Amino acid sequence: MTGIITKAIGGLYTVDASDGIFECKARGIFRKKKISPMCGDNVIISEDKDGCVIEEILPRRSELIRPPLANLDLLVFISSTVEPKPNTLLLDKFIAIAEFKKIKPIVVFTKVDKRSGDELVAVYRSVGIDVFECDNVTGEGSAEVRAALQGKLSAFTGNTGVGKSSLLNNMYPELGLATGEISKKLGRGRHTTRHVQLYKLEGGGYIADTPGFSSFDTNRYDIIFKDKLADCFIEFAEYTDKCRFPDCSHTKEKGCAVIEAVKAGKIPHSRFDSYLQMYEDAKQLKEWEYKND
Numbered sequence: 001m002t003g004i005i006t007k008a009i010g011g012l013y014t015v016d017a018s019d020g021i022f023e024c025k026a027r028g029i030f031r032k033k034k035i036s037p038m039c040g041d042n043v044i045i046s047e048d049k050d051g052c053v054i055e056e057i058l059p060r061r062s063e064l065i066r067p068p069l070a071n072l073d074l075l076v077f078i079s080s081t082v083e084p085k086p087n088t089l090l091l092d093k094f095i096a097i098a099e100f101k102k103i104k105p106i107v108v109f110t111k112v113d114k115r116s117g118d119e120l121v122a123v124y125r126s127v128g129i130d131v132f133e134c135d136n137v138t139g140e141g142s143a144e145v146r147a148a149l150q151g152k153l154s155a156f157t158g159n160t161g162v163g164k165s166s167l168l169n170n171m172y173p174e175l176g177l178a179t180g181e182i183s184k185k186l187g188r189g190r191h192t193t194r195h196v197q198l199y200k201l202e203g204g205g206y207i208a209d210t211p212g213f214s215s216f217d218t219n220r221y222d223i224i225f226k227d228k229l230a231d232c233f234i235e236f237a238e239y240t241d242k243c244r245f246p247d248c249s250h251t252k253e254k255g256c257a258v259i260e261a262v263k264a265g266k267i268p269h270s271r272f273d274s275y276l277q278m279y280e281d282a283k284q285l286k287e288w289e290y291k292n293d
């Protein structure tokens with residue numbers, strides 16, 4: 001039987017399989033190989049008189065270590081247009097990390113009833129990122145986000161107060177009804193538990209409750225090597241091979257095609273500013289400090 005791990009606590013795994021939900025232990029072989037099953041893992045399980053066992057972990061599409069989560073398809077970044085104020089540097093940091101991890105980033109601007117998100121939306125759309133606008137008071141925009149999440153494994157992140165819970169409640173009223181305070185829990189700023197958990201969505205897909213992941217504290221997660229950073233800004237791709245110097249850092253060089261594109265208005269200034277800032281941060285770090293796990 002195959003299934004997906006929806007909870008992993010103390011060596012006990014909850015697996016959602018076609019035949020139902022099973023509590024499983026892992027084969028000792030995993031410990032020997034130093035791999036441990038994670039939430040989001042697709043696994044093959046077997047059942048005997050002693051209970052259920054995870055026999056095999058299928059290849060991962062993506063992998064996050066903190067929080068431990070496999071096969072995440074989408075990282076959804078929620079940002080308010082007003083209060084708390086949008087912070088493009090933090091947003092770009094998270095988008096870059098998602099790109100680095102081969103997870104698709106999605107951006108949602110909330111509170112558009114109070115302030116238009118048009119300018120921000122234009123920036124991210126021009127880059128080629130999927131962007132949504134939501135007014136969580138009326139629920140406008142939530143159906144579009146929900147449709148984008150259908151059939152995927154997604155995680156939400158965003159500063160406290162941006163409207164994560166409100167959006168989740170608008171998108172999945174059934175989740176709230178079925179499980180009480182779940183959607184509030186999913187959106188909470190300060191997590192009380194340390195465990196990742198997946199919630200199954202009606203119509204297919206899962207949402208990850210990722211403790212500690214909801215605040216924009218990127219430094220605690222991953223830092224991208226400076227020579228890999230440009231690849232994480234997807235709109236740079238069509239210019240980087242046109243730079244005069246093959247080892248161009250795209251920060252100040254003569255004949256840098258990326259800088260030319262910024263000047264010509266083809267790459268948004270705010271994105272380039274974020275790149276420069278992140279490049280500076282990456283330069284400060286010694287190699288052993290990187291945790292590109």
Ligand SMILES: Nc1nc2c(ncn2[C@@H]2O[C@H](COP(=O)(O)OP(=O)(O)OP(=O)(O)O)[C@@H](O)[C@H]2O)c(=O)[nH]1
Binds near residue numbers: 112134160163214
């Ligand atoms: N006007 C307006 N208010 C909103 C919108 N979305 C959320 N709010 C309000 O903003 C406040 C914070 O919303 P929450 O949904 O609790 O935000 P959160 O991101 O879940 O916050 P944490 O749980 O602290 O992480 C609440 O008072 C909401 O009513 C919106 O689109 N428009």
Ligand SMILES: [Zn+2]
Binds near residue numbers: 243253258259
């Ligand atoms: Zn360059």
